[in-house]
Amino acid sequence: MLVHIDGPWSPLLGRLALSEIPYNNPILVGTFVFAALLAVILVGLVTYLGLWRTIWRDWLTSVDHKKIGIMYILIGLVMLFRGFMDAVMMRAQQAMADGPHSAGYMDSPHGYLTPYHFDQIYTAHGTIMILFAATPLLVGIMNILVPLQIGARDMAYPYLNAVSLWLTAAGAALVMASLFIGDFAHAGWFGIVPVMELPYSPGVGVDYWMWAFQLSSIGTTLGGINLLATIVKMRAPGMTWGRLPIFTWASLSANLISLSTFPVLSVALALLALDRYLGTHFYTAGLGGNLMLYNDLFWIWGHPEVYFVILPAFGMISEIIPTFSEKPLFGYLGMVLASLGIAGVSWGVWLHHFFTMAASPAVNAFFSITTMAVGIPTGVKVFNWAFTMFRGRLRFELPMMWASAALFYLLVGGLTGMMNAFTTNDYMVHNSVFVVAHFHMMLLLIVYAIFGGVNYWFPKVFGFRLEQRFGKIFFWLFTAGTAVVFIPMFTLGFMGMTRRLAYVAFPQWRPLLDIEVVGIVIYLLSAVFLVAQLYVSFRDRAQNRAGLDAWETSRSLEWMTHSPVPFYNFAVTPEVHARDERAWRVEHGVDTVRPERYEDIHMPRNTAIPLWLGALSFGLAFGLVWRMWWLTEVCGLAIFALIVIRSFDRDTDYTIPAADIERMERAIRDVPSGRPVVAGVRGAVPAFRQGV
């Protein structure tokens, strides 16, 4: 049954011992000091400002979809930073560890990182960027926008929404914990079997990776269920399928993917866990295991996952371009079909991630064709965006700059994607840095869309626009950094450089690797301007206050309520008449018409249970990683007990009387500017902040 592992084990601490704390590694100690300082400063600041109560009552225990969305985005940004630092370290190592005569520092044969340390870094980088940066950022944005775009008060299941958030947070926390306690996996973000099996990964790294992935997978599946049910059930009257905003369509397509594929990921990881804990033989090379089973299960999720993250990005681009072109999206129906088409086809292409496994030509041919077929709906999207700009009146404000630049990434990413899909090309570039550059083009497209989206919807959520001058410098520097990093990377891929090299054997690649470092420096520089942009925006927020419609030419429903959005979203749910309701009302001159009568609003009460569930899941996973069985058992039982206890709670909702709504609406109108407002809570008269 339980696999025996060599090495010390104690009932209390499991495999954990003092030697697992990397106090002798200067890099990790430095990171720890930095993180600890940051934490002390933050805690001090919060205490000084007396914000603990607010943080607990208005945030940690909140079930408001906007706040949950903001918290998702915060997690995503923190993890984005961590992932970026990983990238800096990798680039530095490859530039240093080049050729047999390159120097080695800190006990490493070349460069400054031992191979095992380097391997952990790229694994953490990929895992973090895809699961704990891109996914939470996009889930956060969907969380904020979808209910607003369809005129709902909240998600279909606000409580479940909070549970999803805290599960994701627990996963992210687990990844962070691995920095300072033990180590992380070394087998790449997608995991390589049988490298991940016990004989080849005897440490706890793979366990950390596996449980962090698992928590985020469960959280995202539940979130997907929630968004789907919200879109199906919570639409305002008149919001027919044909009038659904395009971003909501994109979210729907994306979450069809998450609902259908994340469970497969969960199984892939669970079977790995069985192999590592109970000694089963799912993915082992011997005794009847089949390592291709892992690759199949993983990529049946993995490929759709890349579309899960890109569809919302496409959705944002589809919202931004029409606003700044001052005309409707070209080919709405085509766009919807393309989104659903991408979601559908994404299911049938997974094998292109292992074209090189010597499958029969017929199999490779089939998957080559299906993979290329994904290019069809993707191409349609590019053309439709181009025709949306055609005959428009284009304003290149910041969101539009990010969105339209994203189109060019799609062109490059599409070109290189089609090159990979062409199987015989893939024989040459698979596992080379060319593929790495390809998917970074695609992922940068997502980053661009996210920056565009953040700039675009920021005033809706926080009530003021972001500053544009520093923002534009940031944009241009970021773009320059991208070019300087990735053009050499494509070239190196053509020169045959493979990925994941802790040591580069051929000195002739050195110049290009050095150029990539220059690009990284440009990226670092650009970050300074991002911080400047945020700082100046916050400082001058009073001048940049936004009305209902921050951009004056916005089109969809979310621009019809206040900025920032009050906690009940719409005082009275609007009746929808057209695809672009806001634009339609402006056109008919009725955009300023206010409801004459208010009604009671039914809202869910805040609760701390999701937070506890997240914390307990962290404990459960941590216990599993270190094989501290008591911790796992206690946390598991507590989770079960909490779920049962919650089901006996009858006091989960409350009602805001119509008179109070009217009072709050008047208050918002009468004080157009003034107090600094954070996070859409303006108008929340204290009496209605529901504590636990």
Added chain:
Amino acid sequence: MSVTTSSTLDAKGSPMWSSGHGHDVISTKTLGFWLYMLSDAMMFTALFAAYAVLGHAFNAAGGPWVRAVAHAGVAFQETYWLFGSVLAYGLAMMALKKGNRGGVLLGIAAALVIALGFLAVDGREVLDLFRMGALPERSGFLSAFFTLVFYHGLHVVVGIAWMAVMLVQVASVGLTEKVVYRLLNLRLFWHFQAVMWVFMFTFLYLRGAIV
């Protein structure tokens, strides 16, 4: 810019703002649970796929194969227990329709007890296999086989725990909206286990009799 208040749009008289709110709680919750069951079905599908991949004689690595571990006779017995439990739960749901609280309690209690019977048979069968040396860590085939058996068993355990909770809730709270949608979701969950069992029976046990 003049600001007016109005609830209708003059030209067509069509409403500007919706009156009242009309999201049906029970149907929304049920939809969510359906979606959840779909995701669970995906997990089962993935496990069945794993079993299909690891189901060859080669994957038994010289250890016991299908014939030795999949006993259609025992599985047939288990079918009776599980379907009996589902039937009892169905009777509880008929009582629910009539608003008969006692009937609901009785039906669920019966379903619970019969489900325990299923677990007993299932558990004994597994222990027998273990005793004869067919352990999950013996081969890839047995890993996949037992994982499916245990995954289904786990669902039955969860179903039993859920029924116990519902017994308490129906008894103490009565048939409120919340209790009712939970009962309906549990019905879906329980029927789903029966459906999954049909697949288990066909692909695991019948195959054992045929191969």
Added chain:
Amino acid sequence: MLDPRGVISVTQDHYLALDVLIMLLIIVPTGIFIVWAMRHYRRDGGRGRHDARWDHSYALEALVWGIPILTVGVLSYYSVKAIYAVNPYHPTIMARATHAKGPLDIDVISTDWQWVFIYPQQGIATVNRLVIPKGVPVHFRLTSATVVNDFYIPQLVGMIDVMPAMRVRQTLLASRTGTYEGYSANFSGAGFSWMNFETQAVSRSAFRAWVARVQGAPTHLSYTAFDQVAQPTINIHGRVAYFSQVQPGLFRHVVAQTAAGKTYPTPMAMTENMTRYLKAQARRDAHNRD
């Protein structure tokens, strides 16, 4: 890779160029159109006419769908053709040319983290060095004693997965003599970055001479000697070894015992506590040099 020296890699490059060309045919005009639209229709200073209602046109939408479908159709056709042309088991391009000299068979076994090449016809074996005659088709059988690697010689042939307990094939033909770098492309653990093997394509007579030299090497590759070679080794100094005799059936033996559950576990010292391991190795190396 862009300087191909083998029949297979030349074909691959040929199709690569075709693929890129067709894609550029679509992407360049699209890019130009977008840039033009961005300039022509900008509000400040653009000359385009704004039409706030124009949001669809059947003709254009047919085009919008038609162009990608057509492109993908054409590309699919060539892709399938190419797949058969360089199929590692029976490359059709190589079937066309009949070669006077029969194919050379080489069995490849990857270990943690070295390459073992067995020449069954010559009865010799090498570690981390591949020598092949120019102009003769080489048929590889590949397997791994531990984890998955990718066999890759960019200038000669594309990647193929080398998997434990399984056997795959690869075929290549070097059309010019020279020294080419080969390496593993699929991450396989701590020693992965040092899994290089130099590939020398030499004339046929030079190959014969080389074989004769190796046949004089003092060491033999028995099953037990293989076990030693297969112990986890980070080949930091690019060491090469030669064996004048190979115990028959070694390749099949490795496949069978891997399938029966044999592993060569990575010691903890090569993962978590690598620093200590590397220090020890450096000390050993220094000692050997003295």
